[in-house]
Amino acid sequence: MGRLFTVSLIGVLLLHSCMVSLALSSSNFTDLSALLAFKSEIKIDPNNILGSNWTETENFCNWVGVSCSRRRQRVAALSLRNMGLQGTISPYVGNLSFLVKFDLYNNSFHGHLIPEIGHLRRLVVLNLHRNLLEGAIPTSLHQCQKLEVISLSTNKFTGVIPNWLSSSPSLYTLFLGRNNFTGTIPASLGNNSKLLWLGLEKNNLHGSIPNEIGNLQNLKGIDLHANNLAALIPLAIFNISSLQILSLSQNHLSGTLPSSFGLRLPNLEQLYLGKNYFSGNIPLYISNCSQLKYIQLLLNQFSGPVPTSLGQLEHLQELDLEINQLTSQSDSLELSFLTSLTRCRSLEKLCISGNPLNGLLPVSIVNLSISLQDFVAYSCQIKGPIPKEIGSLRNLNQLDLSDNNMTGSIPSTIKGMKSLQRLYLHGNQLEQSIPREICVLSNLGEMELQSNELSGSIPSCIGNLSHLLILLLNSNSLSLSIQPSLWNLENLLSLNLSCNSLGGSLHGNMRALKMLQSIDLSWNKFSGNLPTILGGFQSLSSLNLSHNSFWGPIPESFRELITLDYMDLSHNNIYGPIPKSMVALSHLQYLNSSFNKLSGEIPSGGPFANFTAASFVENEALCGLPNFQVPPCRSHSNQESKAKFLVKFILPSIALMSIAIAVIFIILIKYQKSNVETPNTINALPSVEHRMISYQELRHATNDFSEDNILGVGSFGSVFKGVLFDGTTVAVKLLNLHLEGAFKSFDAECKVLARVRHRNLVRVISSCSNPELRAVVLQYMPNGSLEKWLYSHNYCLNLLQRVSIMVDVALALEYLHHDQSELVVHCDLKPSNVLLDDDMVAHVGDFGIAKILVEKKSTTQTKTLGTLGYIAPEYGLEGRVSTRGDIYSYGIMLLEMLTRKKPTDDMFVGELSLREWVKAKISDKIMEVIDGNLLRIEDGRDVVAAQDHLLEIMELGLECSKEFPEERIDIKDVVVKLNKIKVQIIATHLE
Numbered sequence: 001m002g003r004l005f006t007v008s009l010i011g012v013l014l015l016h017s018c019m020v021s022l023a024l025s026s027s028n029f030t031d032l033s034a035l036l037a038f039k040s041e042i043k044i045d046p047n048n049i050l051g052s053n054w055t056e057t058e059n060f061c062n063w064v065g066v067s068c069s070r071r072r073q074r075v076a077a078l079s080l081r082n083m084g085l086q087g088t089i090s091p092y093v094g095n096l097s098f099l100v101k102f103d104l105y106n107n108s109f110h111g112h113l114i115p116e117i118g119h120l121r122r123l124v125v126l127n128l129h130r131n132l133l134e135g136a137i138p139t140s141l142h143q144c145q146k147l148e149v150i151s152l153s154t155n156k157f158t159g160v161i162p163n164w165l166s167s168s169p170s171l172y173t174l175f176l177g178r179n180n181f182t183g184t185i186p187a188s189l190g191n192n193s194k195l196l197w198l199g200l201e202k203n204n205l206h207g208s209i210p211n212e213i214g215n216l217q218n219l220k221g222i223d224l225h226a227n228n229l230a231a232l233i234p235l236a237i238f239n240i241s242s243l244q245i246l247s248l249s250q251n252h253l254s255g256t257l258p259s260s261f262g263l264r265l266p267n268l269e270q271l272y273l274g275k276n277y278f279s280g281n282i283p284l285y286i287s288n289c290s291q292l293k294y295i296q297l298l299l300n301q302f303s304g305p306v307p308t309s310l311g312q313l314e315h316l317q318e319l320d321l322e323i324n325q326l327t328s329q330s331d332s333l334e335l336s337f338l339t340s341l342t343r344c345r346s347l348e349k350l351c352i353s354g355n356p357l358n359g360l361l362p363v364s365i366v367n368l369s370i371s372l373q374d375f376v377a378y379s380c381q382i383k384g385p386i387p388k389e390i391g392s393l394r395n396l397n398q399l400d401l402s403d404n405n406m407t408g409s410i411p412s413t414i415k416g417m418k419s420l421q422r423l424y425l426h427g428n429q430l431e432q433s434i435p436r437e438i439c440v441l442s443n444l445g446e447m448e449l450q451s452n453e454l455s456g457s458i459p460s461c462i463g464n465l466s467h468l469l470i471l472l473l474n475s476n477s478l479s480l481s482i483q484p485s486l487w488n489l490e491n492l493l494s495l496n497l498s499c500n501s502l503g504g505s506l507h508g509n510m511r512a513l514k515m516l517q518s519i520d521l522s523w524n525k526f527s528g529n530l531p532t533i534l535g536g537f538q539s540l541s542s543l544n545l546s547h548n549s550f551w552g553p554i555p556e557s558f559r560e561l562i563t564l565d566y567m568d569l570s571h572n573n574i575y576g577p578i579p580k581s582m583v584a585l586s587h588l589q590y591l592n593s594s595f596n597k598l599s600g601e602i603p604s605g606g607p608f609a610n611f612t613a614a615s616f617v618e619n620e621a622l623c624g625l626p627n628f629q630v631p632p633c634r635s636h637s638n639q640e641s642k643a644k645f646l647v648k649f650i651l652p653s654i655a656l657m658s659i660a661i662a663v664i665f666i667i668l669i670k671y672q673k674s675n676v677e678t679p680n681t682i683n684a685l686p687s688v689e690h691r692m693i694s695y696q697e698l699r700h701a702t703n704d705f706s707e708d709n710i711l712g713v714g715s716f717g718s719v720f721k722g723v724l725f726d727g728t729t730v731a732v733k734l735l736n737l738h739l740e741g742a743f744k745s746f747d748a749e750c751k752v753l754a755r756v757r758h759r760n761l762v763r764v765i766s767s768c769s770n771p772e773l774r775a776v777v778l779q780y781m782p783n784g785s786l787e788k789w790l791y792s793h794n795y796c797l798n799l800l801q802r803v804s805i806m807v808d809v810a811l812a813l814e815y816l817h818h819d820q821s822e823l824v825v826h827c828d829l830k831p832s833n834v835l836l837d838d839d840m841v842a843h844v845g846d847f848g849i850a851k852i853l854v855e856k857k858s859t860t861q862t863k864t865l866g867t868l869g870y871i872a873p874e875y876g877l878e879g880r881v882s883t884r885g886d887i888y889s890y891g892i893m894l895l896e897m898l899t900r901k902k903p904t905d906d907m908f909v910g911e912l913s914l915r916e917w918v919k920a921k922i923s924d925k926i927m928e929v930i931d932g933n934l935l936r937i938e939d940g941r942d943v944v945a946a947q948d949h950l951l952e953i954m955e956l957g958l959e960c961s962k963e964f965p966e967e968r969i970d971i972k973d974v975v976v977k978l979n980k981i982k983v984q985i986i987a988t989h990l991e
Helices: 002-040 049-053 091-095 115-119 139-143 163-167 187-191 211-215 235-239 284-288 308-312 336-343 363-367 388-392 412-416 436-440 460-464 484-488 532-536 556-560 580-584 606-610 637-650 652-675 695-701 742-753 786-791 799-818 873-878 883-899 914-921 932-940 943-960 971-990
Strands: 042-044 066-068 075-079 101-103 108-112 125-127 132-135 149-151 173-175 197-199 221-223 228-231 245-247 252-256 270-272 277-280 294-296 301-305 318-320 325-327 349-351 374-376 383-385 398-400 405-407 422-424 446-448 470-472 477-480 494-496 501-505 518-520 525-529 542-544 549-552 566-568 573-576 590-592 597-601 621-623 710-713 717-723 729-735 764-770 773-779 834-836 842-844
Touching: 002 042, 002 075, 002 091, 091 115, 115 139, 139 163, 163 187, 187 211, 211 235, 284 308, 308 336, 336 363, 363 388, 388 412, 412 436, 436 460, 460 484, 532 556, 556 580, 580 606, 695 717, 695 729, 695 773, 786 834, 799 834, 799 842, 799 883, 799 943, 799 971, 873 883, 883 914, 883 943, 883 971, 914 943, 943 971
Parallel strands: 075 101, 101 125, 108 132, 125 149, 149 173, 173 197, 197 221, 221 245, 228 252, 245 270, 252 277, 270 294, 277 301, 294 318, 301 325, 318 349, 349 374, 374 398, 383 405, 398 422, 422 446, 446 470, 470 494, 477 501, 494 518, 501 525, 518 542, 525 549, 542 566, 549 573, 566 590, 573 597, 597 621
Antiparallel strands: 066 075, 710 717, 717 729, 729 773, 764 773, 834 842
């Protein structure tokens, strides 16, 4: 009987358990449906996380990014941060009635924020920071009365900031920055007594800062920078004792800071007031903000002496007072405030440029913080000598004392600054010779000593500074000849020795520097022949040899300077003809060969079509077209007719070939004329484009790596747009140090970029590396990626553009595979890694997983895979890397360019791939696979001719992407075939 009762009890319990389970399953069906609906609106999941994990075979509480409450097993949190998801937010999210946290930080969700969000009455955290959402904030969000955190920054929201935010009882964090909000800051925000953090930066807000903000006595941070706010700062803000961050820079604020500033801000750590219209003195009581670490007051109208009380800020790390009207203390000839700053033992950056300080550097700078990395003091009216004690700043990265009134010599103690990377002393009155001790600075990347009174010779040991990128010694009194060791600087980008008294011949001393982009040796006493070796400077864009005593002919090797856009050979003794081969210098915009002894015909093709008579005046016997204002060249019709007769009847095949070449040449000239704008007259050298760049300059260039400046996000980090101090726009590739493999990617990219140089590769400008950051600074490509142009509805490429781009990519591969002593394999060739400049010229980039194959080694093994769909079979299966793998990727790209189908498109499943699809259609249904947009663009052309070109390109793509590596065509043959197709297409377009 007892046993029977036990069995019955167990049965009842099991039945009850099943009923509870059924009840839970029934109530959770709503959550499951909502999550599946959310997933269905996501169109791109690059890592296939939701596709592989969010399946109905698994309890949704175990799905990635989903957290459930223990008791009810209802969805309590949906957190999908940093996943690269693209799509819209499904309105069914509003059915997740137990949701407490909704976090989609750093994805690409677009469209409007759904009004159904207001159904989530339990919601505490809403984080949609860094997406693409637009429109107004829905009023229904007002119903979520438990919200503590609202982070909608870095989106595209518009409209005004809602007043109802002031009645959110629990709100303590409100981030709405980096959007397109307009109107004024609601005064009612001052009613949110719990508010700790308020971020409204980088919008289009105007008006004044409401006085009511001063009521927020718990506020820790307020960021209103980069708006259009005007008038004064409310005094009440200076009474918020809890305040840690006050950022009001880049507005139109004015007035003076209260003299009591700092008395009621004991916790202030960061003060940003730069780029406004503040005036008056810097308050003495600022030193009462004893926790201050960062002070930025640049670009205002502050006046009076720099307070020595700043020295009491023992935690100070950065002080930026640039471009104001500040002075030194009136009772001292020295800059005494620098002495007071020696007590700031954590100081890393000190910027005082652009102020009329008018004083001497004190000897006490020897006691400045050992942590000091940047001392920037240009255009300050500093006078007197450079103290020899400056050599004690051994951790200094940048010393800028340029454009002052400094006298004396460069002290030999400079050798103590072992970490120095940038030395700017130009625009002073420094005398004597350049000390040899400067050669001890092995990390030096930029040395600018121009516009001084330096004399003597250039120290031969400068050739030992292997990291030197910029060397500017122009406008001094340097003499003797250039030491051969100078040409050991293999990483040099810019060399300017103009306006000195240097002499001798260059011919036997030079080595080809493949990285060098600008050479200026003008206004010296150099003589001898123009060095033939100059043709080996593969990256040269500017060459100025004017106002010397060079003689002899212009070397034929100059035809190799294909990246040259500026050349000045004027005022020498150069004789002979201008080589006709120079018509190949398609980038040349400025040429000055005047005041020489040149003779013969001035070429009329290529860049010469854009030059004027000013390029050739005062020569011996030049002839040519009338627009050059020289006599016409003599006719040789008799000899030409005899030659034509002989060729016509004796060598007919050669005649046909000659005619074909002539026709192609004329077509190319016409095409160049139609696509190259006539430049304005250039009167001066182009500015130096590249320089060594510090971490601080990168921060400034990118607005502290602002999300607004992000160009793209890759596997190992993000790419930001930036503008350097000299106005150069760059792309900054910032490594995410937390990702596995990131350091290896950074090292690989740096290793490759340091050794390659080609017009169709993305040009590396510099790199920045410290324990907290790895960054590569690259040439900025304003037209973005090839992928954008292929798949965006706002852009479209015609056939000629597509073929021209693929020729550019092929030329880049040819250079990597054949023109290096140790060949380079890219390993990840795809449209997103091909970038387009202003002229739609393609540049291959992203060498994060590239491999360098040493001489006599044609393959290697790797565990790092490229992108699915583009990787060669032997690469994906065996990890076997060779140049043939790049050929395969290139072939897939060729097919993709004409079909506008990614190799990972949903239609390619099972055995069907992009290659097999094209191969099946190529014989009789080729037009079925061609991009419809391309056909519409080419509709006005000869359709039959276009079809022939398309067929040739498709066949070439299939040749490149054959399964077995040894069967694939070499890239040299690809270049020849594709160039031939390009010429035929140009001819069709010009008919």
